[in-house]
Amino acid sequence: METEPAILALAALAQSTRLDVFRLLVKHEPEGLAAGEIAKALAVPQNTMSAHLAVLSRAGLVSARRISRSIVYRADLARFQAVMSFLVNDCCQGRPEICAPLIESITPCCPPKRKGKAHAGSHV
Amino acid sequence: METEPAILALAALAQSTRLDVFRLLVKHEPEGLAAGEIAKALAVPQNTMSAHLAVLSRAGLVSARRISRSIVYRADLARFQAVMSFLVNDCCQGRPEICAPLIESITPCCPPKRKGKAHAGSHV
DNA sequence: ACTATATTTCTAGAATTATCGAAATAATAG
DNA sequence: CTATTATTTCGATAATTCTAGAAATATAGT
Numbered sequence: 001m002e003t004e005p006a007i008l009a010l011a012a013l014a015q016s017t018r019l020d021v022f023r024l025l026v027k028h029e030p031e032g033l034a035a036g037e038i039a040k041a042l043a044v045p046q047n048t049m050s051a052h053l054a055v056l057s058r059a060g061l062v063s064a065r066r067i068s069r070s071i072v073y074r075a076d077l078a079r080f081q082a083v084m085s086f087l088v089n090d091c092c093q094g095r096p097e098i099c100a101p102l103i104e105s106i107t108p109c110c111p112p113k114r115k116g117k118a119h120a121g122s123h124v
Numbered sequence: 125m126e127t128e129p130a131i132l133a134l135a136a137l138a139q140s141t142r143l144d145v146f147r148l149l150v151k152h153e154p155e156g157l158a159a160g161e162i163a164k165a166l167a168v169p170q171n172t173m174s175a176h177l178a179v180l181s182r183a184g185l186v187s188a189r190r191i192s193r194s195i196v197y198r199a200d201l202a203r204f205q206a207v208m209s210f211l212v213n214d215c216c217q218g219r220p221e222i223c224a225p226l227i228e229s230i231t232p233c234c235p236p237k238r239k240g241k242a243h244a245g246s247h248v
Numbered sequence: 249a250c251t252a253t254a255t256t257t258c259t260a261g262a263a264t265t266a267t268c269g270a271a272a273t274a275a276t277a278g
Numbered sequence: 279c280t281a282t283t284a285t286t287t288c289g290a291t292a293a294t295t296c297t298a299g300a301a302a303t304a305t306a307g308t
Contacts, residue, residue, distance in 0.1 A: 007138050013211075014134035015296085016127065023214050029222060035255060048297055050256055055295095069254045069305050080215055081226040084208065087137075088230045090147050091204060096233075098153060102205040106212045107227055109220070139266085159285060172267055174286055179265095193275050193284045 001082040005060065009083045012059035017044060018052045025062060025075035034070035125206040129184065133207045136183035141168060142176045149186060149199035156198035158191075 013019050020042050025033060033041075039049035053073060056062040060079045064071050091099040137143050144166050149157060157165075163173035177197060180186040184203045188195050215223040 003140065003143065007140060007143060010134050010138035011295095014131050014138050016131060017296090019127065019131060019214075023217070026215055026222070027217055029219075036253090039255095045298060046255065047257085047299080051296080051298095054256085066255095066304085071255060077215065077222060077226070080211075081223070081229055084211060084215075084226060085230050085233070087204075087208060088233050090143075091150055091201065091208075092233045093147070093151055095153075098150070098201060099205070099233075102201070102208060103231055103233070105205055106209050107231065109209070109212050109216045109223075109227070141266090160283090163285095169268060170285065171269080171287085175266075175268090178286085190274085190285095193282095195285060 001086040003086075006083055006086045008059045009061055009079065012056050012061055015052070015055075017042065017049075018056055021049075021052060021056060022061060022075060022080075025073055026077070029075055029077065032065075032072040032074035034067075034072050035064075036070065038073065125210040130207055130210045132183045133185055133203070136180050136185055139176070139179075141166065141173075142180055145173075145176060145180060146185060146199060146204075149197055150201070153199055153201065156189075156196040158194035158196050159188075160194065162197065 013022060021038055024038060024041060035050060035053060036046060038053070039046045042049070044052075053062065053064070057064060057073075061076055061083075062073045063076050064073050066072075088099065088102065091102060137146060145162055148162060148165060159174060159177060160170060162177070163170045166173070168176075177186065177188070181188060181197075185200055185207075186197045187200050188197050190196075212223065212226065215226060
């Protein structure tokens with residue numbers, strides 16, 4: 001991922017309503033959630049929410065598809081992953097010793113193979 | 125990490141000059157770099173750069189300490205790590221299957237032991 | 249065609265951010 | 279104390295963002 005889209009994504013997430021929206025949509029993967037339900041869930045006027053959703057959409061962090069009268073939004077986890085990778089690379093820059101601890105600190109959150117514990121390490 | 129400081133950090137990084145500054149400072153860990161040198165390296169007026177450094181500092185992403193006439197800035201990698209963990213948790217939310225691929229995609233960036241390749245996986 | 253529902257676009261005001269010249273502050277040297 | 283260097287603060291302007299009321303668009307039901 002290049003710098004410009006990464007900045008767009010960071011800016012999109014650097015706003016409390018939008019961060020809440022993204023969290024909500026992640027929680028509702030993979031079904032997604034209609035615009036109106038998002039607005040209701042977060043107690044924000046629909047047109048205001050529409051503007052925020054447009055920002056997230058422009059940043060590529062969410063996708064939208066019309067279903068009947070509703071427009072259902074979904075979090076784009078692949079894009080989110082790309083943004084995270086971009087940031088980690090900023091940290092690494094050919095010097096693994098710098099951010100190996102970073103990797104270790106976030107890895108326990110998602111044990112890739114193991115299923116014994118799965119404590120989700122939510123507060124690291 | 126809580127939401128508010130995370131948003132502050134995201135906003136700080138969501139600006140090209142500041143993202144460049146952070147990258148530059150990571151590259152210069154652990155010695156740090158003086159404000160004037162940062163400004164010169166990125167071809168930005170010193171007072172403008174000072175404002176950007178203040179934003180990064182308020183966000184906790186950099187620290188400053190005076191050394192003689194210079195003020196030397198350093199990247200705060202622990203804080204950066206905390207922000208990354210915060211974001212990953214947004215993705216995981218007790219559902220490891222969602223972002224296990226994320227973890228896998230950023231892990232090869234920092235092979236903790238290996239020194240052979242270090243290809244940094246920069247374009248994921 | 250008309251009505252109701254779901255969402256977006258238009259428009260505008262308030263607030264915040266980015267930029268930078270000029271002046272102020274801090275540290276060192278002579 | 280004066281001069282020099284390094285950096286920040288002040289002040290002002292341009293640009294962007296956030297918010298939301300009002301109007302417009304799209305879909306579905308009667």
